[in-house]
Amino acid sequence: MKALVYHGPGKRALENIPKPEIKAPTDAIVRITKTTICGTDLHIMKGDVPTVTEGRILGHEGVGVIEQLGSNVSNFIVGDHVLISCISSCGRCVNCKNGMYSHCKNGGGWILGNLIDGTQAEYVRTPFADNSLYPIPDGADEEALVMLSDILPTGFECGVLNGQVKPGDTVAIIGAGPIGLAILLTAQFYSPAAIIMVDNDDNRLEVARKFGATVVIHNDLGNAADKIMALTDNRGVDVAIEAIGIPASFDICQAIVTAGGHIANVGVHGKPVQLNLNTLWAQNITITTRLVDTTTTPMLLKTVVSGKLQPKELITHHFTLDQVMQAYDTFGDAMKEQALKVIITNPG
Secondary structure, eight states: EEEHHHHTTOOOOEEEEEOOOOOOOTTTEEEEEEOOOOHHHHHHHOOOOOSSSTTOOOOOOOEEEEEEEEOTOSSSSOOEEEOOOBBBOOSSSSSHTTGGGGGOOOBBBSSSTTOOOOSSSEEEEESSSHHEEEEEEEETOOOHHHTTTTHHHHHIIIIITTTTOOTEEEHHHHEOOOHHHHHHHGGGGOOSSSEEESSSSSSHHHHHHTTTSSEEOOOTTOHHHHHHHTTTTOEEEEEEEOOOOSSHHHHHHHEEEEEEEEEESSSOSSSSOOOOOHHTTTTTTEEEOOOOOOHHHHHEEEEHHTSSSOGGGGEEEEEEGGHHHHHHHHTHHHHHHHSEEEHHHHEO
């Protein structure tokens, strides 16, 4: 089969490799019909995720058709159309029973495209199929549902829920990439009074405005924090959400959070950040970190299928699996290409 293979920082190749096989009775083999590239994949390509070793097939998002099942899989049959969760969970360990699937103690968590081969391929082996796949309703838009593998639950759980967004809040989202826009879409479930979006890409800020941002701020001179404080009469924001994964964006969050507010970190950080406890120690703030658990996927699936949430609007480019190298180039140069999410289709 064809697959996108990681060969160390900055090195990737589309290769022909053996098709995956069932290794455990809880496995499924899924023929990928559509997948995508995540910002985390770009962090991997930079060398920011050392758990990803040379020879790994990347990708942790996608939809497809079940081709083979392990003997202990009971919720699905061969031929079912399924959504693949970015998080694999056994459903039985203490962490899974507490809803913390990302820290499954039986070898689950974020393993696809990280510790085991992922979805940017013709086929993928998905462990713990009963708990890590979701049936796709008849007639549902598969491209829209690809956004439910990762970015929508990540934005919602790590940003909105961890940030405890509530009606009347002023929310600032630092980073208007796909994750930031997913946060923007799902934050509106809770009717905040204002949502401020910060980025240095005019196209993404225009998309953010279209998706419901109250104010957009172009951080061209690195003065976004000053602008936000001026907008809020120096009060700051109730919820500051970091959605990039660089020290500068976390610094903005620290500078703008109000007393009693929340900083919710969502971005993948490849370098340490400075925690300014000298100014924050007495501010009664809450700082949260999280790897998505995908516990909200069933609810988000209902909102997408009903049309209440329109994540398909995040898709800007389409490629086939044969064009995956070009897809990475496009997604990696998002500002020039005006790229948000790309869809990679497996014609086979």
